[in-house]
Amino acid sequence: MRASADTLGDVLREHSRESELHDTLADGSSRCYACGHECLVKPGRFGVCRVRYNEGGTLYAPFGYVAGVQCDPIEKKPFFHAYPGARALSFGMLGCDFHCGYCQNWVTSQALRDPAAGIAPQQTSADAIVAAALRLGAEVVTSTYNEPLITSEWAVAVFREAVEQGLTCSFVSNGNATPRVLDYLEPYVRLYKVDLKTFQDKQYRKLGGRLEPVLDTIRALVARGIWTEIVTLTVPGYNDSDEELRDIAEFVASVSADIPWHVTAFHKDYKMTDPANTDVGTLLRAWEIGKRAGLRYVYAGNLPGSVGDTESTFCPGCDGKLVDRRGFQILSDRMRQGECPDCGTRIAGVWREVANAVERTDTVQPPVKSNSTPSAASRSSRSSL
Ligand code: SF4
Known part of the structure; x- marks a missing residue:
């Protein structure tokens, strides 16, 4: 695609700096990773x-602005096995890098493709974002x-500051990564949510991606010891057949039965308005399929109080209840040192006192001690920088 000089593009060009994730080739082209x-x-x-974009043989990447900042319960990301209520x-x-017709963040994600999308970028610094996090x-x-x-x-610029201040850093991503970008992120990213949208490569290609890199990312994250939770937005008629849900669940279990799998409800959004909204019955069917596949932690999301x-x-x-949730709200948390208080079973996750690595299907990993961080309330609030 040829670089154009539209207004948003010009603004973004002012907020870019040289990429750290590319190779430069002899003809001035860049291979981006x-x-x-x-x-x-x-x-x-x-x-x-x-x-x-490549300008004069240098690859540039976005830097120094935000299009959205908000403080929410961690359950909204969603992470259910990391610092409950944080x-x-x-x-x-x-x-x-994808163009999903049902994107729930399309106003920001599709801003460079769709004239109906877009939020004015706000110039800021890593320090200001971390200061806002601490303040909130x-x-x-x-x-x-x-x-x-x-x-x-x-x-990573933000995360460097955040880690210095004792904060935990996380990614909420489509999982279309490369080994090189995971090497780059690994020193900082402790929690990683991957959307596993479908188990059919042809469906992934319609969204602008491929299945295999996403599966590779999930395997790699777990192998690297980065806490991983997986979300499948169940869309009626698109990915909600028993067969496809079973394929997804069995893949996740093949990496580790300890990976939390969130099956969440589609609601009509952006360009995908034909399918009906996902109903409770579909979510509960997906939940059953996940449990039958051997997953220890399956969660039905987006229809709080109905599931x-x-x-x-x-x-x-x-089978004792450890963390009682409704939507993003923690009603009670009986976990003690990452274990069930009744029978002492170790629960995989990143808890305040301890981090319990997942038990990988191909190997067993010992628990790893975590840095303790201060507790916080779960009320949602907006931030200004
Ligand atoms: S789509 Fe991916 S590989 Fe291509 S330039 Fe953007 S970030 Fe790099």
């Missing part, structure tokens, strides 16, 4: 994401709203 597309970007052109300060830029009592800082892989340099106890965490040893 920020996401699984691995674009060859020639001078004067953009990558598929339309936010990284506040997470989310920040996002513009753009995505956040324990976690999250790169989200757009696809964070394509803006990894900015995320019985499938929003809560139960001990896989004695």
Whole structure:
């Protein structure tokens, strides 16, 4: 794609700096490794994401702005096995490497493709974002709203400051990563949510991606010891057949039965308005399929209060209720040192006192001690920088 001089593009160009995730070739082209597309970007052109561009043989990446900042319960990301009830300060830029018709963050993710989308970027600094997180009592800082892989340099700039201040850093991502970008993120990112949207490569291609890089990312995250939770937005007629849900659940279990799998409800949004909204019966069917596949922690999301106890965490040893949830709200938390208080079963996750690694299907890993962080309330609030 040829670089154009539209207003938003000009603004974003002022908020870019040289990429740290590319190789420069002899002819001045750049091979970008920020996401699984691995674009060859020639001078004067953009990558598929339309936010990284080659100017004069140098690849530039977005830097120094946000298009959205908000402080929410960590359960909204969603992370259910990390610091229950913590506040997470989310920040996002513009753009995505996919173009999903049902995107729930399309105003930011599709800003470079769709004239109906777009939010004015706000110039800021990593210090200001981290200061806002501390002011709001956040324990976690999250790169989200757009696809964070394509803006990894900015995320890492924020995360460096955040880690110094004792905060935990997380990614909310489509999982279309590369080994090189995971190497780059690994020193900072402790929690990673992946959307596993479908188990059919042809459906992924309609969204602008491929299945295999996403599966590779999930395997790699777990192998690297980065806490991973997986979300499948169940869309009627698109990915909600028993067969496809079983394929997804069995894949997740093949990596680790300890990975939390969130099956969430689609609601009509953006360009996908034909399917009906996902009903309770579909979510509960998906939940059953996940449990039958051997997953220890399956959660039905987006229909709070309508899905019985499938929003809560139960001990896989004695079936006692450990964390009672409704939507993003924690009603009670009986976990003690990452264990069930009744039978002592170790619960995989990143808890305040201890981090329990997942038991990988191919190997067993010992628990790893975590840095303790201060507790925080779960009330949602907006932040200004
Ligand atoms: S981030 Fe992905 S889509 Fe964008 S230029 Fe790099 S490889 Fe291409």
